[in-house]
Amino acid sequence: MNKYHGKSTTVLKPRTTKEVSEIVKWCNDRRIGIVPQGGNTGLVGGSVPVKDELILSLANMSKVRAFDDVSGILVADAGCILQSLSDYLAPHNYVFPLDLGAKGSCQVGGNVSTNAGGLRLLRYGSLHGTVLGLEVVLPDGTILDQLTALRKDNTGYDLKQLFIGAEGTLGIVTGVSILTAPAPQALNNVMLALPKFDNVLPLFKEVKRQLSEILSAFEYIDRSVYDLAVKHNQGRALDAEEVEGAECFVLVETSGGNREHDEQKLNNLLESLMEADEPLINTGVLATSPAQFASLWAIREGLTEAVSKEGKAYKYDISVPLQKFQEVLDITREHLKSKGLMREGAVRHVVGYGHVGDGKSGNLHLNVVADAYTPEIEAALEPFVYELVAKYKGSVSAEHGIGVMKTHALQYSKNAVSIDWMKRIKQLFDPKGIMNPGKVLP
Amino acid sequence: MNKYHGKSTTVLKPRTTKEVSEIVKWCNDRRIGIVPQGGNTGLVGGSVPVKDELILSLANMSKVRAFDDVSGILVADAGCILQSLSDYLAPHNYVFPLDLGAKGSCQVGGNVSTNAGGLRLLRYGSLHGTVLGLEVVLPDGTILDQLTALRKDNTGYDLKQLFIGAEGTLGIVTGVSILTAPAPQALNNVMLALPKFDNVLPLFKEVKRQLSEILSAFEYIDRSVYDLAVKHNQGRALDAEEVEGAECFVLVETSGGNREHDEQKLNNLLESLMEADEPLINTGVLATSPAQFASLWAIREGLTEAVSKEGKAYKYDISVPLQKFQEVLDITREHLKSKGLMREGAVRHVVGYGHVGDGKSGNLHLNVVADAYTPEIEAALEPFVYELVAKYKGSVSAEHGIGVMKTHALQYSKNAVSIDWMKRIKQLFDPKGIMNPGKVLP
Structure with a gap:
């Protein structure tokens, strides 16, 4: 979101652990704040100074x-x-x-x-x-x-x-x-089109049962974000008629030690899914070449870019129970509608995708795509989305962390006792508060 | 070793978390020590009171x-x-x-x-x-x-x-x-006899390469402990002539989602091992029935009992680099010999077995089997064994923990800074020192 900009003037790039230690000691003696910085690719402003902290880059320690x-x-x-x-x-x-x-x-x-x-x-x-x-x-x-x-x-x-x-x-x-x-000897994938969201969970169970230890990804893609990916040329997994009637998609990946065995397992899976009396899927495309394998993944990996091309995105990286993925999208959309914000000039899309494979509470990337970042939209979304997550006993940050962006939202995922003990741990290790100040804790 | 006996007179068995909380608060207010007790199966005295602590058993919380x-x-x-x-x-x-x-x-x-x-x-x-x-x-x-x-x-x-x-x-x-x-759909195992210890590592690499994601155990058994298992009727995996010339054994287990695929992988492995120009193994026995599968495991699982039947065992559960398994056994035996303790009436065997699969530094169960526990043997073994572990940058407790038995040995695996921070954490959470006193920290 390009939202955080620090005002630091000093970046140090030590070459050894000993140099890091000396810099830190020097800063601690003088109560100078330090922001440790890796590749600076975080999404919640964790590696960006909030005031005039010294930036300590690890870039020169790369052996x-x-x-x-x-x-x-x-x-x-x-x-x-x-x-x-x-x-x-x-x-x-x-x-x-x-x-x-x-x-x-x-x-x-x-x-x-x-x-x-x-x-x-x-x-x-x-x-x-x-x-x-x-x-x-x-x-x-x-x-x-x-x-x-x-x-x-x-x-x-x-x-x-x-x-x-x-x-x-x-x-x-x-x-x-x-x-x-x-390293796995064989990588395979398949893109499945589902007639309705309700089939995702039974499909996940069946896929786990049949693919067992070779299952390495089970990624959920809702219809609207799939359409954005196609619109912005991030790839096209299925023909237009195959997509028809699909409410969502699932990308399944296997990685295993024997190509022949893995392909057989995946073929058996697809066959049994298609031949079922009440099929959980409309259709599926099995990658038959490394190029096709890459192109199926390109869609999943291109979703972020497709969303950025479409507009300004409010991104929420949340954990909620799998059953609630669609509900979270629907409720958020309805809420924005009720605020008069689901319209041209304001919010265009509420889309979702995520890692279903991560257990009971899957990791949903909820993206609200707007024409521009506005205070109205932000006010409509927060704390609304966080309260929704708390209602489902989910997490306000499944992957990206808290950084500076979500310190105010920590309370929706962590109870008061936990936050209190986090503060005590922080106080124990960093009594002067020099280490990445303003991050994680409110 | 039946070594630790407490003098507690009170055992409380709360039924809810709230009851646990009330008991703990009551004790904390009065500085009364508490020993939390589960199944009391630990091997280092972690759940045994050292003085007159109250025992808090979790046995009634079992839902x-x-x-x-x-x-x-x-x-x-x-x-x-x-x-x-x-x-x-x-x-x-x-x-x-x-x-x-x-x-x-x-x-x-x-x-x-x-x-x-x-x-x-x-x-x-x-x-x-x-x-x-x-x-x-x-x-x-x-x-x-x-x-x-x-x-x-x-x-x-x-x-x-x-x-x-x-x-x-x-x-x-x-x-x-x-x-x-x-749950895996198929469990298989194979017992391999190796002509020399030096083959264990190359064998582990080859087994990992061929079995990949279905490999679920790779257990090392030295010749002398195998012989003890046979002597004390814990099972017999191989015929007498198959055992001849074997310096050690390895039990490999697979668990996977497809029986046919798994058996094929295991058969291919055994074939390629036997047909190699310079075979890493003398021979191997593949379990072909659930009964045989169980009997191969029975040997591995019966080693502890075989050792107990043979005499009084000093047991060390250490992590050392795989390459050093044999060396640790040899050095310990030589050391006891130099002290005049490798003889009838004192130490009979120095044997070893363990989980090679646990990475670079495998987990070696080093057992010194004596006729009786004596101060001479103990003095010869400690800190000798711990110093040996420290020399190899290993761990004095790979699995069993520290409890009360190894607090004095902690220093051989953890540096002073680490122990200092452990103490600070203990002080932060338990300033009155009521929680399982005398355990973990010296």
């Missing part, structure tokens, strides 16, 4: 420290760019357990600090499970070295977990040890 | 609170027994992401508090990844409700992680929300 090709454990500087780590792992036949649209510029330290989720979460789990160790410079300059390369170490409190998702407010992540995964 | 069969998310009272949760999940076609020898009596709250690893870690990852939320009664009686059933919630510090592995020293876990896994 792989160690890799073990038996275990797949990688130890890297925090400033390593995600794509470069993927490239590093490829010849070893391993993949990074995280994939993001921003992979060309985001850094692994930032990924850890924002607890990035992304497209591979269904298969490889969250960073709380895959990160094995961290090296962190604490607000007083102390280096907390928990950069173990052990998959199992059960000796006391797992302090590193606090820094995963803390968005740099408790310390600066300078090194990461992470468990990477054997 | 499943919710289960969603689309996402597989289970919410349960902390006192639910692991086996009963497995039984609950079975008709829904889900499995608990953790399996342990003690499953018949251990409780899920205790599993979380000890960060139990167990036999399914390779496949489903650690509890830090699978536990989605916790309900915890803090030392002042406050109920911290973070019992979310969201797979993705990125709103601030992930406080629940602190209680995973804290062994009840920061609060009492009363409820657990956890992601369970779709």
